[in-house]
Amino acid sequence: QPRRGGPKNLPIAEVFIDDTEEHPGKSKPRLVVLGGGWGGVALLKDLNPDDYHVTVISPTNYFLFTPMLPSATVGTLELRSLVEPIRRILSRVHGHFIRAKAEDVEFSYKLVEVSQLDHKGREVRFYVPYDKLVIAVGSATNPHGVKGLENAFFLKDINDARMIRNKVIQNLEIACLPTTTDEERKRLLSFVVSGGGPTGVEFAAELFDLLNEDLTRHFPRLLRNEISVHIIQSRSHILNTYDETVSKYAEERFARDQVEVLTNSRVKEVQQDKIIFSQKQDDGTVVTKELPIGFCLWSTGVSPTALSQRLAKKLGASQTNRHALETDTHLRLNGAPLGDVYAIGDCATVQNNVADSIVSFLRKLAWSRGIEPESLQLHFSDWRNVAADVKKRFPQAINHLKRLDKLFYEFDKDQSGTLDFGELRELLNQIDSKLTSLPATAQRAHQQGQYLAHKFNKLAKISDAMLANDIRDGDLDAAVYKAFEYRHLGSLAYIGNSAVFDLGEGWSMAGGLWAVYAWRSVYFAQSVSFRTRSLMAMDWMKRGLFGRDLVA
Ligand code: FAD
Ligand code: MG
Ligand code: MG
Ligand code: MG
Numbered sequence: 432q433p434r435r436g437g438p439k440n441l442p443i444a445e446v447f448i449d450d451t452e453e454h455p456g457k458s459k460p461r462l463v464v465l466g467g468g469w470g471g472v473a474l475l476k477d478l479n480p481d482d483y484h485v486t487v488i489s490p491t492n493y494f495l496f497t498p499m500l501p502s503a504t505v506g507t508l509e510l511r512s513l514v515e516p517i518r519r520i521l522s523r524v525h526g527h528f529i530r531a532k533a534e535d536v537e538f539s540y541k542l543v544e545v546s547q548l549d550h551k552g553r554e555v556r557f558y559v560p561y562d563k564l565v566i567a568v569g570s571a572t573n574p575h576g577v578k579g580l581e582n583a584f585f586l587k588d589i590n591d592a593r594m595i596r597n598k599v600i601q602n603l604e605i606a607c608l609p610t611t612t613d614e615e616r617k618r619l620l621s622f623v624v625s626g627g628g629p630t631g632v633e634f635a636a637e638l639f640d641l642l643n644e645d646l647t648r649h650f651p652r653l654l655r656n657e658i659s660v661h662i663i664q665s666r667s668h669i670l671n672t673y674d675e676t677v678s679k680y681a682e683e684r685f686a687r688d689q690v691e692v693l694t695n696s697r698v699k700e701v702q703q704d705k706i707i708f709s710q711k712q713d714d715g716t717v718v719t720k721e722l723p724i725g726f727c728l729w730s731t732g733v734s735p736t737a738l739s740q741r742l743a744k745k746l747g748a749s750q751t752n753r754h755a756l757e758t759d760t761h762l763r764l765n766g767a768p769l770g771d772v773y774a775i776g777d778c779a780t781v782q783n784n785v786a787d788s789i790v791s792f793l794r795k796l797a798w799s800r801g802i803e804p805e806s807l808q809l810h811f812s813d814w815r816n817v818a819a820d821v822k823k824r825f826p827q828a829i830n831h832l833k834r835l836d837k838l839f840y841e842f843d844k845d846q847s848g849t850l851d852f853g854e855l856r857e858l859l860n861q862i863d864s865k866l867t868s869l870p871a872t873a874q875r876a877h878q879q880g881q882y883l884a885h886k887f888n889k890l891a892k893i894s895d896a897m898l899a900n901d902i903r904d905g906d907l908d909a910a911v912y913k914a915f916e917y918r919h920l921g922s923l924a925y926i927g928n929s930a931v932f933d934l935g936e937g938w939s940m941a942g943g944l945w946a947v948y949a950w951r952s953v954y955f956a957q958s959v960s961f962r963t964r965s966l967m968a969m970d971w972m973k974r975g976l977f978g979r980d981l982v983a
């Protein structure tokens with residue numbers, strides 16, 4: 432019988448943590464990771480094998496290589512090539528896996544409450560205790576309050592990809608029946624993508640490739656001009672978070688391929704056989720339009736999971752962001768006991784209170800001079816000190832702050848050689864507005880997972896000595912390891928047999944067939960295992976030789 436406890440007196444799953452004790456006598460901290468996606472797996476990959484008792488909790492027992500998911504929907508890649516069992520990944524660190532969903536965290540008891548269905552389909556709940564907890568639960572699909580989403584498809588996990596694939600093939604087969612009317616065939620072959628971000632764009636491109644490459648060969652009854660692909664985008668451009676050249680290239684490419692891009696459009700309702708949206712015209716008027724749909728993909732961005740929302744609410748005033756769990760620059764969850772809980776990946780955001788930090792620096796400066804902050808006159812040499820402090824504390828802000836020297840002169844409006852309080856306030860406003868949040872990408876989740884692994888490795892070595900010196904109540908994280916620094920390595924989006932690259936800092940490329948190979952090799956290198964790499968290579972080879980398998 433498991434021990435019970437915690438605020439709800441639930442069973443406590445000690446058994447999962449202690450049953451592989453290899454070094455009796457050495458008590459290792461219990462590290463619990465919520466989620467086996469990009470963030471969680473990156474952490475597991477770089478963690479030293481024997482420093483922690485590792486437990487991963489996730490409702491899915493595989494890691495999903497999401498960048499390739501759009502390819503899997505049309506059969507360019509096999510679904511099994513994109514997943515890797517979590518248990519296989521965990522074996523290196525001798526960790527445990529619990530297939531369950533985290534429901535809540537009791538921060539003061541250091542317990543995670545989880546739920547799962549038992550063999551009779553009843554929900555069971557229990558606690559998993561932790562010494563360190565990493566929240567990496569990703570995000571949920573954003574419904575934007577639109578009606579009729581039960582008629583749309585999503586693209587988040589492997590089941591979604593499978594359902595999309597079946598639906599697309601089913602539509603093609605029904606369209607071929609002699610009893611299908613012309614009008615009905617046109618509807619069945621009308622594919623609508625709602626959302627012009629990378630997922631929607633890549634899916635549309637994959638679909639277009641499928642229709643172009645395999646259809647004439649395998650579905651000769653279908654006429655190319657009966658098939659249509661549409662992208663509905665709320666902004667004025669697709670891929671609007673990317674560099675402008677990338678977004679323009681994608682639009683031109685789609686225009687050439689006759690993929691219809693409907694910009695400035697908002698979906699109002701998805702019905703069984705049509706989609707209704709409003710489109711803002713050049714003259715500012717808004718017109719309501721509709722399109723017949725045989726298939727609709729909903730990919731208009733993400734929102735926090737139920738768990739993230741619950742935790743943010745529980746932590747109250749220390750969580751101020753509506754879209755993600757806020758952490759400090761050491762990735763520690765704001766409001767939770769310092770050094771217990773971390774949050775990474777899509778579910779998290781690093782708080783960028785550069786302006787606040789500068790203000791408190793200025794207060795201290797004024798105080799040391801024995802004056803009120805309002806009467807502070809900041810010289811250039813003072814400003815350099817402020818800048819140095821900011822760079823140390825907010826390394827991810829560094830790109831924007833490179834031009835700090837220039838800012839000083841720009842905001843010294845009266846050219847007095849000093850900044851007064853009003854001038855400083857203007858400057859801080861500008862800094863705040865320029866610091867954008869980190870992107871919700873695999874790249875970022877991966878870097879954050881790696882960062883935590885390296886820090887935890889270091890903490891495991893150092894903490895005994897530190898604890899002996901009784902610095903346990905100090906800021907251990909900051910004492911042993913640097914703040915997290917994001918490095919933008921470029922984004923990739925696939926646009927029908929060519930790839931567009933956004934390499935950040937104003938560099939971008941777009942181009943033909945060579946880009947496909949570059950694109951594939953980037954993902955090859957990022958791909959997690961030799962197994963996955965081999966499977967994908969075989970899929971691509973197979974497709975090259977025989978075309979896609981269009982069976983469902
Ligand atoms: P995820 O990888 O989503 O992992 C979350 C994990 O948490 C999952 O294992 C999930 O099962 C688990 N989980 C969820 N709820 C709970 C709970 N309550 N308790 C326990 N576990 C839970 N990014 C790029 O950089 N490049 C791309 O080309 C790209 N293409 C994409 C294409 C598609 C179709 C999609 C959907 C995403 C794409 N992304 C891409 C984004 C990228 O996948 C995410 O940014 C990344 O997965 C975030 O990693 P994460 O670890 O935060 O979350
Ligand atoms: Mg994860
Ligand atoms: Mg994932
Ligand atoms: Mg996450």
Ligand code: MG
Binds near residue numbers: 843848849
């Ligand atoms: Mg001045």
